[in-house]
Amino acid sequence: MRLWDSGQQLPMSHQIPAAGADVIVSLAPRPEAARLARRALEHGGMGEDIGHAVNLLATEVVANAVRHAGLTDGDQIVFFAHLEPDFARVEVADGGRGFDPQAVEFGFGLRLVDKLAGGWGVDLSRGCRVWFEVDRRTRRFRRAV
Numbered sequence: 001m002r003l004w005d006s007g008q009q010l011p012m013s014h015q016i017p018a019a020g021a022d023v024i025v026s027l028a029p030r031p032e033a034a035r036l037a038r039r040a041l042e043h044g045g046m047g048e049d050i051g052h053a054v055n056l057l058a059t060e061v062v063a064n065a066v067r068h069a070g071l072t073d074g075d076q077i078v079f080f081a082h083l084e085p086d087f088a089r090v091e092v093a094d095g096g097r098g099f100d101p102q103a104v105e106f107g108f109g110l111r112l113v114d115k116l117a118g119g120w121g122v123d124l125s126r127g128c129r130v131w132f133e134v135d136r137r138t139r140r141f142r143r144a145v
Contacts, residue, residue, distance in 0.1 A: 020082060020083055020084040020087075021044045021045050021082075021083050022044075022080070022081070022082050022083075023040045023041065023043070023044035023079075023080065023081045023083065024078070024079070024080050025037055025040045025078070025079040025080075026076045026077075026078055026079075027062070027076065027077040027078075027079055028073065028075075028076065028077075029065065029066045029069065029071035029072075029073070029075055029076075029077055029094070030066065031066065033062050033063075033065075033066050033077060034058070034059045034062040034063045034066070037058050037059070037062045037079045037092075038055050038058065038059060040079065040081070041054060041055060041058060041081060041083070044081060044083050045083060046083045046085075046088060047083075047084070047085035047086050047136070049085075049086060049136050050086060050087070050088055050134045050136050053116050053117075053134050054081075054083075054088045054090065054134050056112065056116070057090065057112060057113050057116060057117060057132055057134070058079070058081070058090050058092075060109035060110070060112055060113060061090065061092045061109075061113065061130050061132065062077065062079060062092055063109065064109060064110070064130070065077045065092050065094045065096070065128075065130070068096070068099075069094040069095070069096025069097075069098075069128065070096050070097070071094055071095065071096060075094065075095055076094075077092060077093070077094045078091075078092070078093040078094070079091075079092055080092075080093075086135070086136040086137050087133070087134070087135045087136070087137055088133065088134045089131065089132075089133045090131065090132055090133075091129055091130070091131040092129070092130050092131075093126075093127060093128065093129040093130075094127055094128055095127040095128075096127060096128045097128065098122060098124040098127065098128030099122065099128070100122070100124075101121070101122050113132055116134070117132035117133060117134055118133045118134060118135040119132065119133045119135075120132035120133070
């Protein structure tokens with residue numbers, strides 16, 4: 001497991017399993033947060049087949065947290081990713097009020113998440129946690145009907 005705090009890697013005693021890697025980043029709600037999340041993904045190691053989609057979607061979700069969560073300088077955004085060569089699960093959590101995906105009109109970023117992710121959702125149990133998965137193990141893209 002790799003632990004990050006505002007883009008700085010901190011050593012952990014836990015060894016990364018060969019099958020995948022977990023990345024955790026604590027980000028200040030500033031414009032550079034999405035760039036720092038992408039950097040953490042690069043260091044975490046990701047399959048080439050899914051890398052572009054995961055980077056794009058992670059950028060959108062982190063940017064939405066910065067832009068819409070109403071966070072102050074003392075607040076943090078927690079970025080988590082579980083990475084395997086052909087699968088990634090990303091979670092972005094903040095202390096904002098969140099949103100109901102059934103009740104909001106999607107902007108371009110959430111439309112991308114909806115089209116490119118194999119699944120995604122919002123958990124409002126403690127703040128707001130948006131998650132998505134990119135899964136190429138089936139070698140088929142999910143298509144909206």
